[in-house]
Amino acid sequence: xxxxxxxxxxxxxxxKEAVTxxxxxxTSDQSYGLFWYKQxxxxxxxxxxxxxxxxxxxxxxxxxxLNFQKARKSANLVISASQLGDSAMYFCAMxxxxxxxxxxxxxxxxxxxxx
Amino acid sequence: DTAVSQTPKYLxxxxxxxxSIKCEQNLGHDTMxxxxxxxxxxLKIMFSYNNKELIINETVPNRFSPKSPxxxxxxxxxxxxxxxxxxxxxxxxxxxPGEPWPQHFGDGTRLSxx
Numbered sequence: 614x615x616x617x618x619x620x621x622x623x624x625x626x627x628x629k630e631a632v633t634x635x636x637x638x639x640t641s642d643q644s645y646g647l648f649w650y651k652q653x654x655x656x657x658x659x660x661x662x663x664x665x666x667x668x669x670x671x672x673x674x675x676x677x678x679l680n681f682q683k684a685r686k687s688a689n690l691v692i693s694a695s696q697l698g699d700s701a702m703y704f705c706a707m708x709x710x711x712x713x714x715x716x717x718x719x720x721x722x723x724x725x726x727x728x
Numbered sequence: 729d730t731a732v733s734q735t736p737k738y739l740x741x742x743x744x745x746x747x748s749i750k751c752e753q754n755l756g757h758d759t760m761x762x763x764x765x766x767x768x769x770x771l772k773i774m775f776s777y778n779n780k781e782l783i784i785n786e787t788v789p790n791r792f793s794p795k796s797p798x799x800x801x802x803x804x805x806x807x808x809x810x811x812x813x814x815x816x817x818x819x820x821x822x823x824x825p826g827e828p829w830p831q832h833f834g835d836g837t838r839l840s841x842x
Contacts, residue, residue: 638766643764646828648830648831652769655816655835656816656835656836657833657834657835657836658771658818658820658836659833660830660831660832660833662832663828667820674758702769704771706771711746713776714759714761714776714783714822714824715773715775715776715784715786716763716771716773716831718770718772720768720770721770
């Protein structure tokens with residue numbers, strides 16, 4: 614079974630609009646972490662935002678926020694005020710357990726921002 | 729200064745050859761990783777080392793051998809390269825498990841097998 618599911622292979626958004634990229638996860642661990650990474654066409658992997666399973670507040674980093682709904686096991690990335698430079702692949706990832714250090718990635722969502 | 733650097737960036741070689749990819753991090757992290765990204769962009773962990781000790785060894789063919797001479801370096805040696813080894817290989821580092829530290833990735837090495 615997929616541990617991390619990203620159901621949107623591609624998304625389009627107009628510049629300056631907000632966009633939500635979906636991520637659902639599956640784990641029986643009580644302690645886990647959720648990450649979002651951006652991969653532009655140049656290929657590097659850029660860390661965006663982190664949410665811990667015990668964090669009560671949704672994480673935010675600048676224009677990125679994570680809509681964490683623990684009961685639904687979802688960790689959606691919200692990008693506000695999209696910019697052309699946001700066009701990239703976005704990956705959701707999970708680290709299960711406090712001491713296991715393996716990131717499990719979803720299949721990614723390709724976001725295209727148009728003027 | 730590049731935090732996690734990999735060399736080479738591109739590697740084109742023939743089937744059956746042996747090749748190495750080098751990785752260095754200057755972040756002072758204790759843990760380093762190798763990931764493989766296939767042609768469909770799917771990323772999967774291969775290995776992780778913590779303070780030069782092998783921690784994670786996923787179901788990777790034993791033609792792949794990681795080596796960590798010190799905690800700032802983690803190299804990947806691949807013997808008898810096969811067509812299916814064509815992929816982008818990413819090195820990453822973090823402060824390790826037990827805390828919510830992100831993994832910082834290098835820019836990747838694109839390996840193409842002819």
